[in-house]
Amino acid sequence: MKEKLKKEGSILKLSVIFSAIYMLLEMIITFLSGSKTILMDCIFGIADLIIIVIITFLLPLIYKPVTEKRPYGYSQIESLIIIIKGISISIITLFLIKDNIVILLNGGSKLNVSSILISNVLLEIFCILSYIYLKYRSRKIDTPVIESDLVEWKIDMYTAFSMFVAFFIQYILEHTKFAFVAPYIDSSFAIIISLIMLKEPIQMVIESFKSLILFAPKEETIDEIKEIVSKNIEKYPYNITFYDVVKTGRKIWIELYIKSENSLINLKELKQAKKDVEKDLKNEFDEIYVEFTPEI
Numbered sequence: 001m002k003e004k005l006k007k008e009g010s011i012l013k014l015s016v017i018f019s020a021i022y023m024l025l026e027m028i029i030t031f032l033s034g035s036k037t038i039l040m041d042c043i044f045g046i047a048d049l050i051i052i053v054i055i056t057f058l059l060p061l062i063y064k065p066v067t068e069k070r071p072y073g074y075s076q077i078e079s080l081i082i083i084i085k086g087i088s089i090s091i092i093t094l095f096l097i098k099d100n101i102v103i104l105l106n107g108g109s110k111l112n113v114s115s116i117l118i119s120n121v122l123l124e125i126f127c128i129l130s131y132i133y134l135k136y137r138s139r140k141i142d143t144p145v146i147e148s149d150l151v152e153w154k155i156d157m158y159t160a161f162s163m164f165v166a167f168f169i170q171y172i173l174e175h176t177k178f179a180f181v182a183p184y185i186d187s188s189f190a191i192i193i194s195l196i197m198l199k200e201p202i203q204m205v206i207e208s209f210k211s212l213i214l215f216a217p218k219e220e221t222i223d224e225i226k227e228i229v230s231k232n233i234e235k236y237p238y239n240i241t242f243y244d245v246v247k248t249g250r251k252i253w254i255e256l257y258i259k260s261e262n263s264l265i266n267l268k269e270l271k272q273a274k275k276d277v278e279k280d281l282k283n284e285f286d287e288i289y290v291e292f293t294p295e296i
Contacts, residue, residue: 036109097190241257
């Protein structure tokens with residue numbers, strides 16, 4: 001467990017460093033160009049960076065074991081942080097959409113597009129390299145925090161590419177009879193990208209809220225659990241009558257209600273069945289707890 005905490009903490013610290021460098025580059029480009037699209041992405045990134053730093057400090061709490069006083073440990077902190085992150089990013093994005101609509105209504109903005117194009121290519125390269133490296137480092141660590149962070153890097157890659165397309169179109173238009181449209185490109189793309197990006201934080205909030213109030217995980221997860229359990233339990237004279245599955249943060253609790261075919265329960269046999277089920281489930285899920293409850 002300590003080794004896993006160390007690895008996850010190391011990945012998050014790397015992500016913080018890469019994100020800080022990326023934000024610094026964007027702030028410099030925004031200051032020099034005045035681009036609202038880059039400003040939008042920069043503010044979005046700063047909000048995300050602050051949350052990652054908070055998560056990095058709170059990570060040891062998430063790894064604390066469950067106790068009688070805290071039957072779910074501190075795993076719900078993870079869900080709560082992701083909810084705060086999703087809501088804050090959504091609010092910032094909505095304000096940026098409003099600001100860019102105002103800019104469009106006031107005639108748009110003129111930019112030095114040729115210099116921004118070169119800067120944007122460098123941003124995209126940095127994003128791709130950062131994502132590939134973090135993805136490689138986290139290949140054996142599948143947690144909500146890491147998954148959420150990698151999603152943000154994916155969004156950054158798509159955003160940087162979208163910004164390049166926007167500025168390239170603006171550069172072409174400036175040399176045609178449609179030059180009057182060019183001042184509206186930057187804010188228009190900022191609004192489009194914001195609307196596309198808004199989906200991710202909203203989904204994060206919904207999923208984390210379900211986790212916070214101890215809802216069952218996604219249907220695909222339930223189906224995968226049932227498949228693994230069924231495959232293992234068929235070797236024993238027991239039938240699963242009910243699956244009680246709860247997910248909070250990265251932890252999943254499974255209570256399996258069983259019925260014996262001959263109305264007898266062999267504890268040694270049941271203990272082995274539990275070990276078999278847990279072993280296969282832990283190959284697929286990060287942290288999972290399994291209990292068997294005989295149906296009376």
